[in-house]
Amino acid sequence: MSAVDDARAVLRGLSGSERLAYLRTHSGLPGPRANLTLAAAFAEVARDDEVRSLLTSDEEYLRFCGTVALGPCLAEAPSPEVLAQLRSDATDDRWRIREGVAIALQRVGDDDPDRLRSIVLDWAFDPDPLVLRAAAAAICEPRLITDPAGAAVALEVCRRATATVASWPATQRRDPKLRVLRQGLGYCWSVAVAADPQQGLPAFAQLEQQAATDADVAWIVRENRRKKRLARLL
Numbered sequence: 001m002s003a004v005d006d007a008r009a010v011l012r013g014l015s016g017s018e019r020l021a022y023l024r025t026h027s028g029l030p031g032p033r034a035n036l037t038l039a040a041a042f043a044e045v046a047r048d049d050e051v052r053s054l055l056t057s058d059e060e061y062l063r064f065c066g067t068v069a070l071g072p073c074l075a076e077a078p079s080p081e082v083l084a085q086l087r088s089d090a091t092d093d094r095w096r097i098r099e100g101v102a103i104a105l106q107r108v109g110d111d112d113p114d115r116l117r118s119i120v121l122d123w124a125f126d127p128d129p130l131v132l133r134a135a136a137a138a139i140c141e142p143r144l145i146t147d148p149a150g151a152a153v154a155l156e157v158c159r160r161a162t163a164t165v166a167s168w169p170a171t172q173r174r175d176p177k178l179r180v181l182r183q184g185l186g187y188c189w190s191v192a193v194a195a196d197p198q199q200g201l202p203a204f205a206q207l208e209q210q211a212a213t214d215a216d217v218a219w220i221v222r223e224n225r226r227k228k229r230l231a232r233l234l
Contacts (some may be wrong), residue, residue, distance in 0.1 A: 002194055004040050005043035007037055007040075007042075008041040008045055011024070019050070023038065023042065023061065023062060024061070026038055026061070026114070028061075029060065029150050031080075035061075038065075039064060039065045040103075041069060042069060043065070043068045043072050045223075046065075046173065047191065048068045048073070050069075054069070057086065060094055060096055061096075063097055064097055064099075064100045067089050068104050070082050070086055070177075071104030071107030072107065074086070074107075074115075075110070075115075086105065086124075087131060090100045090123075090130050098130060098133070098134060098180075099137075101134045102134055102137040102138045104140075105119060105120070105134070106138055109138070109141070109144040110143075110144070110233040113150060116148075120136075120153065121153060121156065121157065122141045123161040124136075124156070124161065125160070127164075127203045129161075129164060129165075129175075129177040129180065130177050132157075133161070133180055133184045135161070135206065136154075136157050136161050136184055137184055137188065139153060139154045140154050140187070140189075140191040141192060142194075144199045145191065145195035145196075148196050148198075151195040151200060152196070153191070154191065155200060155203050157188075157192075158188050158189050161181060162207065162210075162217060162220060164181070165216050165220070166210065166217055170228045182220060185220045186224060187223070187227065189207065190224040190230035190231075191229070193233065194229040201233060204221075207220070207221055
């Protein structure tokens with residue numbers, strides 16, 4: 001059994017209040033690393049009422065678990081309400097909640113790649129940099145980009161997100177939201193390019209041309225060049 005299987009078995013044997021206590025005790029917080037395994041297990045066994053309760057919690061880890069649990073909910077059936085909640089959570093001030101959105105969307109992609117691709121392409125037109133960051137982080141996961149069509153979507157999301165960075169006036173480039181997006185793109189491009197070098201390398205070459213006249217795009221290029229998956233191809 002995997003660690004997720006073990007955690008899932010434990011959670012299934014607990015009542016609702018006992019589950020909350022267990023999540024708190026084994027959250028990994030305060031500390032640098034939250035317990036992602038436990039959150040993934042909870043997402044698989046949580047009841048709808050438990051998820052709704054955690055989405056209103058003031059406790060960061062419980063709120064994170066509620067956000068992650070929206071992934072299986074959305075994977076089971078299309079829900080405008082769940083998707084709207086995830087889009088809202090993508091702009092949360094807390095980075096762990098934002099990360100929970102990416103994890104939830106990736107869970108959707110595990111079951112239905114086309115649905116995930118449709119979601120991230122839609123989000124890639126959002127003017128909020130944090131929504132763009134969530135879209136890029138969700139699709140730029142190696143296990144989810146296994147064919148040219150998936151790679152094409154990942155590259156397109158990266159292009160649109162980078163274009164947003166480049167479109168902001170220089171006087172606003174220090175905005176925290178934009179810097180979060182830029183940081184994410186410093187990783188996401190390498191995943192998208194490595195997934196399909198045939199279409200990825202020409203796209204990255206175009207990005208390098210753009211970098212000649214934009215300092216933030218140049219930073220994105222440098223960060224991705226440092227990633228081994230991309231360095232092997234260049």
